[in-house]
Amino acid sequence: MVDYEIYELGDVRLSTGQTLRDAKLAYKTYGTLNEDKSNAIVYPTWYSGQHYDNEWLIGEGMALDPSRYFIIVPNMLGNGLSTSPSNTPPPHQGSRFPKVTFYDNVEQQRRLVANHFGIESLALVTGWSMGAGQTYQWAVSYPDMVQRILPFCGSSKTAEHNIVFLEGVKYAIITDAAWQEGMYDKQPVKGLRAVGRVYAGWGLSQAFYWQQLYKKDPFDFATLEDFLVGFWEGLFLAKDANNLLTMLWTWQNGDIGRTPGFAGDHLRALASIRAKAIVMPAEKDLYFPPEDEEFAVSHMPNAELRVIPGVWGHFAGGGVNPTDTAFIDQALKELLAR
Missing domain, CATH: 1.10.1740 (Rna Polymerase Sigma Factor; Chain: A)
Incomplete structure (x- = not known):
């Protein structure tokens, strides 16, 4: 049983110079878009995750409450639901699939948000791990559109480690x-x-x-x-x-400095973010250690660093530990109240 919808993208010219033919963006929405379209939130997926893997942070009484907000969960290109190696016909199936960046993902998500739903402003973009990378990219690509961001357990540039x-x-x-x-x-x-x-x-x-x-x-x-x-x-x-x-290629090549207009300058891209931000690394995350995000926050004009305490490492952001979930949810509530 399919519990998601498909937005037809057509042929997409990617930032890598390749073309994704007859591309499709799978997505699911939660809640109702209000009359002035001011209650929209984008919550992208993560490495290997699909929309239902994000549902632990959505619910009645939580920050991402469908009775208050219209939450859009777009499936990342390559995740098996949106256009991916596993569902693309020849000649671009399998290992011949084009290279896709965070920038490319966000460009297509923006088409869904703006062209399909007619949304001009986002109350929030948030996400875990690669979802956090897309959150940063949204804030850099569309600074006038994104009001708030809360990237957790992720980064704006993939570190060499x-x-x-x-x-x-x-x-x-x-x-x-x-x-x-x-x-x-x-x-x-x-x-x-x-x-x-x-x-x-x-x-x-x-x-x-x-x-x-x-x-x-x-x-x-x-x-x-x-x-x-x-x-x-x-x-x-x-x-x-x-x-x-x-x-994996998308993750390894994550860098908001590669956004057109920034000529690879990661710090200038961070400084361009206008959205109110709470950046939330996990205390013992081996992928995205707090000191990396502390550095990023120091170059963002409206950002606060808030470290998720505890021993769960990267999976502090995965929805498996109720204490961490409550910590993230509280920060989202505070950010949305600003």
């Missing part, structure tokens, strides 16, 4: 003989299992493992090996390898 981590994910897939240069008939299962093992050491902190929190709610695994197989391998076995590699 983060790129190195992603190289491990990439090579876990492409060194599996079953990958066949991306033209496989069956998923490279060994590679996808290896991706889960690579991610396991990065998505959660050292302290999470010291405390063996994988044995407790919401995971409830008996042993470490049980957790590695049952959660991490299982997570990525459900994904398409070429989709993962497409989104």
Whole structure:
């Protein structure tokens, strides 16, 4: 049963110089757009995530309350629902899929928001991980349109250390003989299992493992090996390898300084952000450490740094720990009240 809608994009010329033919943007909305179209929020998806994976932060009484706001969750290009390697016909299927940037994603999301819904102003853009990267991009690409941003557990420019981590994910897939240069008939299962093992050491902190929190709610695994197989391998076995590699390229090449008009100047792009901002890294995030976001906030004119405390690392922003969810929700409520 399909619970999302499709916005037809047609042929899209990408910033990388390639063309995405007959492109489609999958999206889901929550709530009702008010008469003056002033209650819209954009909440992009993250690496391998789809719209339903964002629903933990949407609900009655929460900041993203559908009774008050019209929340648009656009699926990132490459995630398997929007145009992706797995659903594109020849000749651009599989590993021949064009390279897509955060900028390209936001350009198409803006078409949905402005052309389809007729929305001229966004009350908020927010997102986790790669969703945070798109949040920053929205604020740079459309400073007059975006009133507030709250990127959590993400960055405006992918750090080299983060790129190195992603190289491990990439090579876990492409060194599996079953990958066949991306033209496989069956998923490279060994590679996808290896991706889960690579991610396991990065998505959660050292302290999470010291405390063996994988044995407790919401995971409830008996042993470490049980957790590695049952959660991490299982997570990525459900994904398409070429989709993962497409989104990985987008992530590795994240940089708001590459927005047209900034000539690669990341700091000037940060300084151009007019939106009121709360930037929320997680205390023990190994991908996006707080000091990186502290640096970014120091170059933004209307931004506050608010660190998510605790041991959940990157997954502090993943909706699995109720304490972290409440912390993020409270910050969103405060930001929307400004």
